[in-house]
Amino acid sequence: MDEKVRVAAEKFAALVEAQLARNERIKSQKEFLDFEKLDKIIIGVCGGDGIGPVITNEAARVLKHLLADQVASGRIEFRQIDGLTIENRAAHHKAIPDDVLAQLKECHVILKGPTTTPRAGDPWPNVESANVAMRKELDLFANVRPVKVPEEGIDWVFFRENTEGAYAVGSYGFPVDEDVAFDFVVTTTEGTERIARLAYEYAKKNHKHRVSIITKANIVKTTDGKFLRLCQEIGKEYPDITTDDWYVDITTAKLIDPKRRRDFQVFVLPNLYGDIITDEAAEFQGGVGTAGSANLGKRYAMFEAIHGSAPRMVAEGRDKYADPCSMLRASVLLLSHIGFQQEADRLERALDICMYEEKKLAITGRDTGCTCQQFGDYVMETMARL
Ligand code: IPM
Ligand code: MG
Numbered sequence: 001m002d003e004k005v006r007v008a009a010e011k012f013a014a015l016v017e018a019q020l021a022r023n024e025r026i027k028s029q030k031e032f033l034d035f036e037k038l039d040k041i042i043i044g045v046c047g048g049d050g051i052g053p054v055i056t057n058e059a060a061r062v063l064k065h066l067l068a069d070q071v072a073s074g075r076i077e078f079r080q081i082d083g084l085t086i087e088n089r090a091a092h093h094k095a096i097p098d099d100v101l102a103q104l105k106e107c108h109v110i111l112k113g114p115t116t117t118p119r120a121g122d123p124w125p126n127v128e129s130a131n132v133a134m135r136k137e138l139d140l141f142a143n144v145r146p147v148k149v150p151e152e153g154i155d156w157v158f159f160r161e162n163t164e165g166a167y168a169v170g171s172y173g174f175p176v177d178e179d180v181a182f183d184f185v186v187t188t189t190e191g192t193e194r195i196a197r198l199a200y201e202y203a204k205k206n207h208k209h210r211v212s213i214i215t216k217a218n219i220v221k222t223t224d225g226k227f228l229r230l231c232q233e234i235g236k237e238y239p240d241i242t243t244d245d246w247y248v249d250i251t252t253a254k255l256i257d258p259k260r261r262r263d264f265q266v267f268v269l270p271n272l273y274g275d276i277i278t279d280e281a282a283e284f285q286g287g288v289g290t291a292g293s294a295n296l297g298k299r300y301a302m303f304e305a306i307h308g309s310a311p312r313m314v315a316e317g318r319d320k321y322a323d324p325c326s327m328l329r330a331s332v333l334l335l336s337h338i339g340f341q342q343e344a345d346r347l348e349r350a351l352d353i354c355m356y357e358e359k360k361l362a363i364t365g366r367d368t369g370c371t372c373q374q375f376g377d378y379v380m381e382t383m384a385r386l
Contacts (some may be wrong), residue, residue: 004176004177008174008176008182011172011174012184015169015172015184018169019186019188022188023188023189023190023191025139026139026141026188026190026194027190029139030298031298032298033108033298033299035108035337035338035339036339038108039075040074040076040077041075041076041077041108041109041338042076042077042079042106042107042108042109043063043076043077043078043079043108043109043110043111043338044079044081044103044104044106044109044110044111045057045060045078045079045080045081045110046081046082046084046104046110046111046112046113047082047084047085047113048084048085048112048114048115048116048130048309049084049085049086049113049115049116049309049311050114050116050308050309050310050311050313050314050319051113051114051309051310051313051314051319051322052113052114052115052309053113054319054320054322054324054372055113055305055322055323055324055326055372056111056112056113056327058324058327058328058372058373058375058376059111059324059327059328059330059331059376060078060111061376062331062347062376062380063078063111063331063334063335064078065380066335066343066346066347066383067340067343070340079103079106079107081100081103081104081107081110082100083097083099083100083103084096084100084112084115084130085115086115086116086118086124088100089115089127089130090118090124090125090127093125093127094127095127095128095129095130095132095133096133096134096137101137104134104137104138104300105138105300107300108300108301108338109300109301109302109303109337109338110134110300110301110303111302111304111327111330111331111334112134112302112303112304113304113305113309113327114304114305114308114309114310115129115130115131115309116308116309116311117129117130117131117308128171131304132167132170134295134302135162135163135167135295135302136163138295138297138299138300138302139163139297139298139299139300140162140163140295140296140297140300140301140302141161141162141191141194141296141297142159142161142162142194142195142198142294142295142296142297143158143159143160143161143162143271143274143278143293143294143295143296144157144158144159144160144198144202144293144295144296144333145157145158145160145274145278145281145282145291145292145293145294146158146291146292146329146333147278147281147282147284147285147291148285149284149285150352150356152258152261152262152284153262154261154284154285155265156264156266156267156281157202157206157208157265157266157267158267158269158274158278159195159198159199159202159266159267159268159269159274160195160269160270160271160273160274160275160278161191161192161195161227161268161269161270161271161274162195162271162274162295163191163271164186164187164188164191164192164270164271165186165187165223165270165271165272165273166183166185166270166271166272167271167272168184168185168186168271169183169184169186170183172184185220185223187222187223187224187226187227187270189226189230192226192227192230192231193230193234195268196230196231196234196235196268197234198296199211199231199267199268200234200235200237200238200241202266203238203241203265203266204238204240208241208265208266209240209241209242209265210241210242210243210244210263210264210265210266211235211238211241211242211243211244211265211266211267211268212243212244212245212246212251212264212265212266212267212268213227213228213231213232213235213243213244213245213246213267213268213269214245214246214247214248214251214267214268214269214270214273214274214277215227215228215245215247215248215269215270215273216247216248216249216273217245217247218247223270224270227270228245231243231245231268232245248269248273248276251273251277252276252277252280255277255284278291278293278306279306282306286355288305288306288307288326289305289323289325289326289363290323290325290326290329290355291305291306291307291326291329292304292305292306292327292328292329292330292331292332292333293305293306293330293333294330294333294334294337296337301334301337303330303331303333303334303337304330305326305330306326307326310322313365318366318367320371320372320373321363321364321365321366321367321369321370321371321372322363322365322372323363323365323372323375324372324375325351325355325363325375328347328351328376328379329348329351331347332344332347332348332351335347346383346386347379347383349386350379350380350382350383350386351379353382354378354379354382358382360378361374361375361378
Protein backbone atom coordinates (compact mmCIF):
# COMPACT_ATOMS: atom_id res chain seq x y z
CA MET A 1 0.00 0.00 0.00
CA ASP A 2 1.20 3.48 -0.82
CA GLU A 3 2.65 5.08 2.34
CA LYS A 4 0.28 8.08 2.24
CA VAL A 5 -2.72 5.79 1.83
CA ARG A 6 -1.55 3.78 4.83
CA VAL A 7 -1.12 6.93 6.96
CA ALA A 8 -4.57 8.17 5.92
CA ALA A 9 -6.15 4.78 6.70
CA GLU A 10 -4.59 4.85 10.17
CA LYS A 11 -5.95 8.34 10.85
CA PHE A 12 -9.38 7.28 9.65
CA ALA A 13 -9.29 4.17 11.87
CA ALA A 14 -8.69 6.37 14.94
CA LEU A 15 -11.71 8.52 14.03
CA VAL A 16 -13.89 5.45 13.58
CA GLU A 17 -12.88 4.10 16.98
CA ALA A 18 -13.61 7.40 18.72
CA GLN A 19 -17.05 7.67 17.10
CA LEU A 20 -17.99 4.07 17.96
CA ALA A 21 -17.06 4.82 21.58
CA ARG A 22 -19.11 8.03 21.52
CA ASN A 23 -22.16 6.17 20.26
CA GLU A 24 -21.79 3.72 23.19
CA ARG A 25 -21.56 6.64 25.64
CA ILE A 26 -24.80 8.11 24.28
CA LYS A 27 -26.53 4.74 24.77
CA SER A 28 -25.63 4.75 28.46
CA GLN A 29 -27.28 8.11 29.10
CA LYS A 30 -30.22 8.33 31.40
CA GLU A 31 -33.18 10.68 31.54
CA PHE A 32 -33.20 14.48 31.43
CA LEU A 33 -32.40 16.20 34.74
CA ASP A 34 -35.56 16.90 36.73
CA PHE A 35 -35.25 20.49 37.95
CA GLU A 36 -38.24 20.17 40.26
CA LYS A 37 -36.30 17.66 42.33
CA LEU A 38 -33.29 19.94 42.81
CA ASP A 39 -32.99 21.92 46.05
CA LYS A 40 -30.81 24.44 44.30
CA ILE A 41 -30.41 25.31 40.63
CA ILE A 42 -27.03 26.77 39.72
CA ILE A 43 -26.97 29.11 36.73
CA GLY A 44 -23.48 29.78 35.38
CA VAL A 45 -22.95 33.12 33.63
CA CYS A 46 -20.11 33.10 31.16
CA GLY A 47 -19.48 36.33 29.25
CA GLY A 48 -17.21 35.16 26.42
CA ASP A 49 -15.49 37.62 24.05
CA GLY A 50 -16.16 40.84 22.19
CA ILE A 51 -19.65 42.15 22.94
CA GLY A 52 -20.29 38.92 24.91
CA PRO A 53 -19.73 40.25 28.44
CA VAL A 54 -21.90 43.35 27.85
CA ILE A 55 -24.93 41.51 26.47
CA THR A 56 -24.57 38.48 28.77
CA ASN A 57 -24.32 40.58 31.92
CA GLU A 58 -27.34 42.56 30.82
CA ALA A 59 -29.39 39.40 30.33
CA ALA A 60 -28.15 38.09 33.71
CA ARG A 61 -29.22 41.37 35.33
CA VAL A 62 -32.74 40.95 33.92
CA LEU A 63 -32.82 37.29 35.02
CA LYS A 64 -31.67 38.15 38.55
CA HIS A 65 -34.38 40.78 38.73
CA LEU A 66 -37.03 38.28 37.61
CA LEU A 67 -35.80 35.55 39.94
CA ALA A 68 -35.01 37.81 42.92
CA ASP A 69 -37.25 35.81 45.29
CA GLN A 70 -35.69 32.49 44.31
CA VAL A 71 -32.20 33.93 44.69
CA ALA A 72 -33.10 35.28 48.13
CA SER A 73 -34.49 31.92 49.23
CA GLY A 74 -31.44 30.04 47.93
CA ARG A 75 -33.36 27.99 45.34
CA ILE A 76 -31.36 29.64 42.59
CA GLU A 77 -27.72 30.65 42.58
CA PHE A 78 -26.00 32.67 39.87
CA ARG A 79 -22.30 31.95 39.37
CA GLN A 80 -19.99 34.15 37.34
CA ILE A 81 -17.54 32.06 35.30
CA ASP A 82 -14.60 33.94 33.85
CA GLY A 83 -11.86 32.58 31.67
CA LEU A 84 -13.71 31.63 28.49
CA THR A 85 -12.02 34.52 26.73
CA ILE A 86 -9.97 34.03 23.58
CA GLU A 87 -6.89 35.35 25.44
CA ASN A 88 -7.19 32.69 28.15
CA ARG A 89 -8.09 29.93 25.71
CA ALA A 90 -5.08 30.86 23.54
CA ALA A 91 -2.78 30.92 26.61
CA HIS A 92 -3.89 27.40 27.56
CA HIS A 93 -4.02 26.27 23.94
CA LYS A 94 -7.40 24.73 24.66
CA ALA A 95 -10.93 25.34 23.41
CA ILE A 96 -12.06 25.33 27.04
CA PRO A 97 -9.32 25.51 29.73
CA ASP A 98 -9.63 22.67 32.29
CA ASP A 99 -10.48 24.87 35.27
CA VAL A 100 -13.20 26.65 33.29
CA LEU A 101 -14.68 23.31 32.20
CA ALA A 102 -14.68 22.12 35.82
CA GLN A 103 -16.59 25.27 36.86
CA LEU A 104 -19.08 24.83 34.02
CA LYS A 105 -19.71 21.25 35.12
CA GLU A 106 -20.65 22.43 38.61
CA CYS A 107 -23.61 24.33 37.15
CA HIS A 108 -26.93 22.94 35.98
CA VAL A 109 -27.46 25.45 33.21
CA ILE A 110 -25.23 28.05 31.61
CA LEU A 111 -25.92 31.43 30.06
CA LYS A 112 -23.07 31.94 27.63
CA GLY A 113 -22.05 34.95 25.56
CA PRO A 114 -20.54 34.57 22.08
CA THR A 115 -16.92 33.44 21.91
CA THR A 116 -14.40 34.23 19.21
CA THR A 117 -13.48 31.28 16.99
CA PRO A 118 -9.92 31.57 15.63
CA ARG A 119 -9.52 31.13 11.91
CA ALA A 120 -6.62 31.19 9.49
CA GLY A 121 -4.83 34.55 9.51
CA ASP A 122 -5.91 35.47 13.06
CA PRO A 123 -3.28 36.26 15.68
CA TRP A 124 -4.66 33.35 17.77
CA PRO A 125 -3.53 29.72 17.73
CA ASN A 126 -5.95 27.45 15.89
CA VAL A 127 -7.87 26.18 18.96
CA GLU A 128 -11.25 24.55 18.35
CA SER A 129 -14.36 26.71 18.64
CA ALA A 130 -15.39 27.06 22.32
CA ASN A 131 -19.05 26.65 21.28
CA VAL A 132 -18.43 23.41 19.50
CA ALA A 133 -16.19 22.14 22.31
CA MET A 134 -18.80 22.96 24.97
CA ARG A 135 -21.56 21.26 23.00
CA LYS A 136 -19.37 18.15 22.75
CA GLU A 137 -17.98 18.18 26.31
CA LEU A 138 -21.40 18.62 27.92
CA ASP A 139 -23.10 16.49 25.25
CA LEU A 140 -25.59 19.25 24.36
CA PHE A 141 -27.12 17.33 21.50
CA ALA A 142 -30.11 19.53 20.68
CA ASN A 143 -29.82 23.08 19.47
CA VAL A 144 -33.31 24.53 19.71
CA ARG A 145 -33.82 27.80 17.84
CA PRO A 146 -37.24 29.48 17.70
CA VAL A 147 -38.04 32.15 15.12
CA LYS A 148 -41.26 34.13 15.22
CA VAL A 149 -42.68 36.92 13.04
CA PRO A 150 -46.32 37.19 14.12
CA GLU A 151 -47.44 39.61 11.39
CA GLU A 152 -46.10 37.25 8.71
CA GLY A 153 -47.60 34.17 10.33
CA ILE A 154 -44.10 32.77 10.95
CA ASP A 155 -43.76 30.61 14.05
CA TRP A 156 -40.94 28.10 13.60
CA VAL A 157 -38.85 26.00 15.94
CA PHE A 158 -35.68 24.40 14.64
CA PHE A 159 -34.25 21.28 16.24
CA ARG A 160 -30.68 21.29 15.01
CA GLU A 161 -28.64 18.19 15.84
CA ASN A 162 -25.71 19.68 17.70
CA THR A 163 -22.91 17.15 18.17
CA GLU A 164 -22.67 15.14 14.96
CA GLY A 165 -22.80 15.61 11.20
CA ALA A 166 -20.07 17.81 9.75
CA TYR A 167 -19.14 19.03 13.25
CA ALA A 168 -18.42 15.66 14.93
CA VAL A 169 -14.86 15.50 13.62
CA GLY A 170 -14.75 18.93 12.01
CA SER A 171 -11.23 19.60 13.32
CA TYR A 172 -9.94 16.13 12.43
CA GLY A 173 -10.17 16.05 8.66
CA PHE A 174 -6.81 15.83 6.93
CA PRO A 175 -5.02 16.36 3.64
CA VAL A 176 -3.76 13.05 2.22
CA ASP A 177 -1.17 14.92 0.19
CA GLU A 178 -0.82 18.34 -1.39
CA ASP A 179 -3.69 17.72 -3.76
CA VAL A 180 -6.33 15.69 -1.95
CA ALA A 181 -8.03 16.57 1.35
CA PHE A 182 -10.81 14.89 3.33
CA ASP A 183 -13.36 15.93 5.93
CA PHE A 184 -15.88 13.56 7.45
CA VAL A 185 -19.57 13.58 8.31
CA VAL A 186 -20.85 11.32 11.08
CA THR A 187 -24.41 10.17 11.75
CA THR A 188 -25.19 7.72 14.55
CA THR A 189 -28.40 5.91 15.35
CA GLU A 190 -28.47 7.07 18.96
CA GLY A 191 -27.57 10.63 18.03
CA THR A 192 -30.31 10.89 15.40
CA GLU A 193 -33.03 9.20 17.40
CA ARG A 194 -32.61 11.47 20.42
CA ILE A 195 -32.89 14.72 18.40
CA ALA A 196 -35.85 13.37 16.41
CA ARG A 197 -37.65 12.30 19.58
CA LEU A 198 -37.13 15.71 21.17
CA ALA A 199 -38.53 17.46 18.08
CA TYR A 200 -41.63 15.25 17.95
CA GLU A 201 -42.19 15.46 21.70
CA TYR A 202 -42.00 19.24 21.47
CA ALA A 203 -44.48 19.21 18.57
CA LYS A 204 -46.87 17.00 20.52
CA LYS A 205 -46.72 19.05 23.74
CA ASN A 206 -47.14 22.33 21.89
CA HIS A 207 -49.98 21.18 19.63
CA LYS A 208 -47.98 21.48 16.44
CA HIS A 209 -49.17 19.22 13.67
CA ARG A 210 -46.24 19.18 11.30
CA VAL A 211 -42.57 18.21 11.52
CA SER A 212 -40.30 18.77 8.52
CA ILE A 213 -37.08 16.77 8.16
CA ILE A 214 -34.37 18.63 6.24
CA THR A 215 -31.50 16.76 4.56
CA LYS A 216 -29.65 16.36 1.28
CA ALA A 217 -30.26 12.61 1.30
CA ASN A 218 -30.33 12.41 -2.50
CA ILE A 219 -26.62 13.27 -2.58
CA VAL A 220 -25.19 12.68 0.90
CA LYS A 221 -26.73 9.24 0.80
CA THR A 222 -25.23 7.37 3.72
CA THR A 223 -25.29 9.87 6.59
CA ASP A 224 -28.19 12.11 5.51
CA GLY A 225 -30.01 9.03 4.25
CA LYS A 226 -29.74 7.49 7.70
CA PHE A 227 -30.83 10.73 9.40
CA LEU A 228 -33.92 10.96 7.18
CA ARG A 229 -34.88 7.30 7.59
CA LEU A 230 -34.51 7.32 11.39
CA CYS A 231 -36.45 10.58 11.81
CA GLN A 232 -39.24 9.13 9.64
CA GLU A 233 -39.28 6.01 11.83
CA ILE A 234 -39.66 8.10 15.00
CA GLY A 235 -42.35 10.13 13.21
CA LYS A 236 -44.46 6.99 12.79
CA GLU A 237 -44.83 6.89 16.58
CA TYR A 238 -46.73 10.21 16.36
CA PRO A 239 -49.72 9.53 14.11
CA ASP A 240 -51.32 12.92 14.82
CA ILE A 241 -48.31 14.75 13.43
CA THR A 242 -47.67 15.00 9.70
CA THR A 243 -44.08 14.34 8.73
CA ASP A 244 -42.67 15.68 5.50
CA ASP A 245 -39.13 16.02 4.25
CA TRP A 246 -37.32 18.58 2.17
CA TYR A 247 -33.88 18.89 0.69
CA VAL A 248 -31.90 21.69 2.22
CA ASP A 249 -31.48 23.64 -1.04
CA ILE A 250 -35.20 23.97 -1.74
CA THR A 251 -35.76 24.70 1.95
CA THR A 252 -33.66 27.86 1.67
CA ALA A 253 -35.92 28.89 -1.21
CA LYS A 254 -39.24 27.99 0.42
CA LEU A 255 -38.38 30.01 3.51
CA ILE A 256 -38.46 33.16 1.42
CA ASP A 257 -41.78 32.23 -0.21
CA PRO A 258 -44.34 34.20 1.85
CA LYS A 259 -47.18 31.89 0.78
CA ARG A 260 -45.46 28.63 1.72
CA ARG A 261 -43.23 29.48 4.65
CA ARG A 262 -45.99 30.05 7.15
CA ASP A 263 -46.99 26.38 6.82
CA PHE A 264 -43.76 25.18 8.40
CA GLN A 265 -43.82 24.59 12.14
CA VAL A 266 -41.12 22.31 13.53
CA PHE A 267 -37.92 21.42 11.71
CA VAL A 268 -35.43 18.68 12.54
CA LEU A 269 -32.12 18.86 10.73
CA PRO A 270 -28.47 17.78 10.81
CA ASN A 271 -25.91 20.08 12.35
CA LEU A 272 -24.52 22.02 9.38
CA TYR A 273 -27.88 22.54 7.67
CA GLY A 274 -29.26 23.68 11.02
CA ASP A 275 -26.42 26.16 11.36
CA ILE A 276 -27.09 27.66 7.92
CA ILE A 277 -30.88 27.60 7.86
CA THR A 278 -31.26 29.15 11.32
CA ASP A 279 -29.21 32.19 10.30
CA GLU A 280 -31.49 32.60 7.28
CA ALA A 281 -34.58 32.13 9.44
CA ALA A 282 -33.42 34.60 12.09
CA GLU A 283 -33.03 37.26 9.39
CA PHE A 284 -36.83 37.39 8.92
CA GLN A 285 -37.21 38.21 12.57
CA GLY A 286 -34.76 41.11 12.47
CA GLY A 287 -31.38 39.40 12.20
CA VAL A 288 -29.20 37.04 14.20
CA GLY A 289 -28.97 39.67 16.95
CA THR A 290 -32.59 39.00 17.81
CA ALA A 291 -32.44 35.20 18.10
CA GLY A 292 -31.55 33.07 21.09
CA SER A 293 -30.85 29.39 21.23
CA ALA A 294 -30.98 26.52 23.70
CA ASN A 295 -28.32 23.82 23.65
CA LEU A 296 -29.85 20.92 25.51
CA GLY A 297 -28.37 17.71 26.85
CA LYS A 298 -29.65 15.22 29.39
CA ARG A 299 -27.54 16.58 32.26
CA TYR A 300 -26.49 20.07 31.15
CA ALA A 301 -27.99 22.87 29.12
CA MET A 302 -26.44 26.03 27.73
CA PHE A 303 -28.25 29.10 26.40
CA GLU A 304 -26.66 31.51 23.98
CA ALA A 305 -27.04 33.96 21.12
CA ILE A 306 -26.86 32.58 17.61
CA HIS A 307 -24.41 35.25 16.47
CA GLY A 308 -20.70 35.87 16.96
CA SER A 309 -18.70 38.14 19.27
CA ALA A 310 -18.59 41.21 16.96
CA PRO A 311 -15.00 42.26 17.82
CA ARG A 312 -15.30 45.20 15.45
CA MET A 313 -17.94 46.79 17.69
CA VAL A 314 -15.52 46.59 20.61
CA ALA A 315 -12.60 47.92 18.55
CA GLU A 316 -14.74 50.92 17.57
CA GLY A 317 -15.80 51.45 21.20
CA ARG A 318 -19.42 50.61 20.46
CA ASP A 319 -19.85 47.55 22.71
CA LYS A 320 -22.08 49.42 25.13
CA TYR A 321 -24.57 49.84 22.25
CA ALA A 322 -24.67 46.08 21.56
CA ASP A 323 -28.12 44.51 21.28
CA PRO A 324 -28.92 42.24 24.26
CA CYS A 325 -32.07 40.79 22.63
CA SER A 326 -30.43 37.53 21.53
CA MET A 327 -29.27 36.85 25.09
CA LEU A 328 -32.65 37.92 26.49
CA ARG A 329 -34.38 35.50 24.10
CA ALA A 330 -31.91 32.83 25.24
CA SER A 331 -32.90 33.70 28.82
CA VAL A 332 -36.56 32.99 27.97
CA LEU A 333 -35.51 29.50 26.85
CA LEU A 334 -33.43 29.06 30.01
CA LEU A 335 -36.33 29.99 32.31
CA SER A 336 -38.64 27.62 30.50
CA HIS A 337 -36.07 24.79 30.65
CA ILE A 338 -35.59 25.04 34.43
CA GLY A 339 -39.35 25.05 35.03
CA PHE A 340 -40.07 28.76 35.47
CA GLN A 341 -42.59 28.95 32.65
CA GLN A 342 -44.54 31.93 34.03
CA GLU A 343 -41.37 34.00 34.26
CA ALA A 344 -40.38 32.84 30.77
CA ASP A 345 -43.75 33.95 29.38
CA ARG A 346 -43.47 37.31 31.12
CA LEU A 347 -40.01 38.01 29.74
CA GLU A 348 -41.06 36.85 26.27
CA ARG A 349 -44.12 39.08 26.32
CA ALA A 350 -42.04 42.08 27.45
CA LEU A 351 -39.52 41.42 24.67
CA ASP A 352 -42.26 41.25 22.05
CA ILE A 353 -43.59 44.60 23.28
CA CYS A 354 -40.17 46.28 23.39
CA MET A 355 -38.87 44.83 20.11
CA TYR A 356 -41.94 44.73 17.87
CA GLU A 357 -44.93 46.60 19.29
CA GLU A 358 -44.21 49.64 21.42
CA LYS A 359 -40.58 50.10 20.33
CA LYS A 360 -40.03 53.05 22.65
CA LEU A 361 -36.26 52.56 22.41
CA ALA A 362 -34.28 51.38 19.43
CA ILE A 363 -30.94 49.61 19.36
CA THR A 364 -28.85 50.61 16.37
CA GLY A 365 -25.46 49.33 17.49
CA ARG A 366 -24.15 52.89 17.77
CA ASP A 367 -24.86 56.17 19.55
CA THR A 368 -27.84 56.86 17.29
CA GLY A 369 -29.74 54.35 19.45
CA CYS A 370 -29.99 53.41 23.10
CA THR A 371 -27.38 51.48 25.09
CA CYS A 372 -27.56 47.83 25.98
CA GLN A 373 -28.23 48.77 29.61
CA GLN A 374 -31.00 51.23 28.72
CA PHE A 375 -32.69 48.49 26.74
CA GLY A 376 -32.39 46.13 29.72
CA ASP A 377 -34.04 48.78 31.92
CA TYR A 378 -36.81 49.17 29.33
CA VAL A 379 -37.47 45.42 29.36
CA MET A 380 -37.64 45.40 33.18
CA GLU A 381 -39.97 48.41 33.26
CA THR A 382 -42.18 46.68 30.70
CA MET A 383 -42.31 43.49 32.79
CA ALA A 384 -43.39 45.56 35.76
CA ARG A 385 -46.42 46.71 33.74
CA LEU A 386 -47.50 43.15 32.88
C1 IPM B 1 -23.77 28.89 15.72
C2 IPM B 1 -22.42 29.39 15.31
C3 IPM B 1 -21.36 28.34 15.64
C4 IPM B 1 -21.66 27.10 14.82
C5 IPM B 1 -19.92 28.80 15.43
C6 IPM B 1 -19.62 30.08 16.17
C7 IPM B 1 -18.92 27.73 15.79
O1 IPM B 1 -22.40 29.73 13.97
O2 IPM B 1 -23.97 28.65 16.92
O3 IPM B 1 -24.62 28.75 14.86
O4 IPM B 1 -21.16 26.94 13.70
O5 IPM B 1 -22.40 26.26 15.32
MG1 MG C 1 -24.29 29.60 13.02
